[in-house]
Amino acid sequence: MNPTGTDRSPTASWLATWRCLLKTAGGHAAALRNSLLGLLAAAIAQGLALACLFPLFRAVLSTGNAEAALYWLAIMSLLAIAATLLRWRAQGFEYNGQLAAMTHALRTRLGEQLRRMPLERLQDSRTGEMSAVLLGNVDENLNYTLAIANLIMLAVVTPLTVALAALFVDWRLGVMLLLIFPVILPLYGWRRPAMRRGMRQLNQAHRRTSADIVEYLQGLPVLRAACSEGAKAAALHASFQHLETVQTETRRQAAKPDVVVASVVELGLFGVAACGITWVVMGTLDIASLAATLVIIVRFSEPLATFVSYTMMLEMIEAALERIETLLAVAPLPQQTPAALPDTFDIRFEDVSFRYTQAGAPALAGFSAMFPACSMTALVGPSGAGKTTVTRLLMRYADPQQGRITLGGTDLRQIPSEALNGLMSVVFQDVYLFDDSVLANIRMARPEASEDEVRAAAKTAQCLAFIERLPQGWHTRLGEIGDRLSGGERQRISIARALLKNAPIVILDEPTAALDAENELAVQHAIDALVRNRTVIVIAHRLSTIVGADRILVVEDGQLIEQGQHDELLVKAGRYRTLWDAQQTASMRFL
């Protein structure tokens, strides 16, 4: 779809939306197409039924032919019944649950896309914006499609059918009625770019506000602690105000063409009536045709005049479809062929450079390092040095722009993503717990694990004592008890997950950084069990926690500047020594 779409005629753009809608509908496309074609047929049948008013009125008012009147009444009734049945059948798509199934399928597709998308792209999107696309845009896109299509067909196709039929009754009447359409369309085409822009701005403002609300709610505990709810509340208020401004502007943009089109329609229909009356007075048109025309005019003035309002909703659907298409179009990271699985787990970074899409400077610049198998390598260095980026690239959060990363000699890009995920366990400082039982929260690391295996992992991770104290033990929902688990307990659940996964590579991102001494000791015991005989990478700020590491890599400005064991690096009296001395002095002062 053309994201701006301002350069296309309304018809070309509607066709593009139609194609995009069918593409988005996936497996339900045929049913949706049939349903919309059914609505089209119903609108035509309704137009033909109304056109029967011409011969019917003539039979009643001019010739007094009862037989002909009954005949046309019967035809008109049959057409009206056919229109009702066709519409009923077409709308079955909605009330039979197919529409709900289609939105569900689309949401599932978008959910799968989130899993396939490079993590860098996902992280760059704000949570609230994603939820606005998955929920709001999917609903806007599909739920109202049938209703809007029905209204537009009743406003356009039915009057057009009657006007075409009127050509056969009296060509002058037909031409007059048909003239109203060519007048409406350029008017609509003229205002349309502004309406499109307005709808896209509105969609964007909705996403922004949705993201701001989610962030505000998620950050509320931190904001309260920092006594800065006010500042963020003001930011949220500004976001609401922006939404209001965009809404007002969109309404203003819609109001102008709405009034113009409504006036043109009213005046146009009035003009048709005036011409009809003149022709009757002049004796060139029979009164029955005029009566039928007047009934038709009364019938159509309302839907024709509100035509622009319906098309506004079409713009809204188009904007939502664009967002959905953009999300579905994000390609996963490429998988190089031939696919390969490593059987040893030493890791090598070879001259790796990487810059985040949103960043000005590279996070890693010509970084080369070796992480031997079955040993512990620590990454240390000042904040922003690139330590987390090293672990992210290893998990294929994104691909480096230069250089390569190998695992057991195999380029990461050759390893299928699911297999790669299966090779790594990660323990972060912040543990994410799902609103599910403790058992399920640990088992998610390996869903096929037996209950005994889950319990064994929890035992090794020193979780048993606190799990047994929970209100429903293993079946306590972690969402319900909220923050009643301490940082250390959450951390041990995360380690139990990693133990259960039993992956050959373990990444530890400062898991003990935020813990008190007692909790730190328990978590440290659990970590000791986790790292045995595995390739371990640990990110540490507190150097005292990695004194025993087999290798320490000192990273600064995205480059490896020193490496060795703790004692060697102290003797070297380089950057590591400076960092170490600074931390020792700080902790002495603290004591």
Ligand SMILES: Nc1ncnc2c1ncn2[C@@H]1O[C@H](COP(=O)(O)OP(=O)(O)OP(=O)(O)O)[C@@H](O)[C@H]1O
């Ligand atoms: N998603 C991102 N988009 C843009 N820039 C980023 C992103 N994540 C990190 N950076 C930048 O990349 C650089 C390296 O960041 P990284 O998180 O790897 O450092 P770090 O050594 O782990 O820092 P810390 O010890 O504070 O966690 C920093 O300058 C950081 O601002």
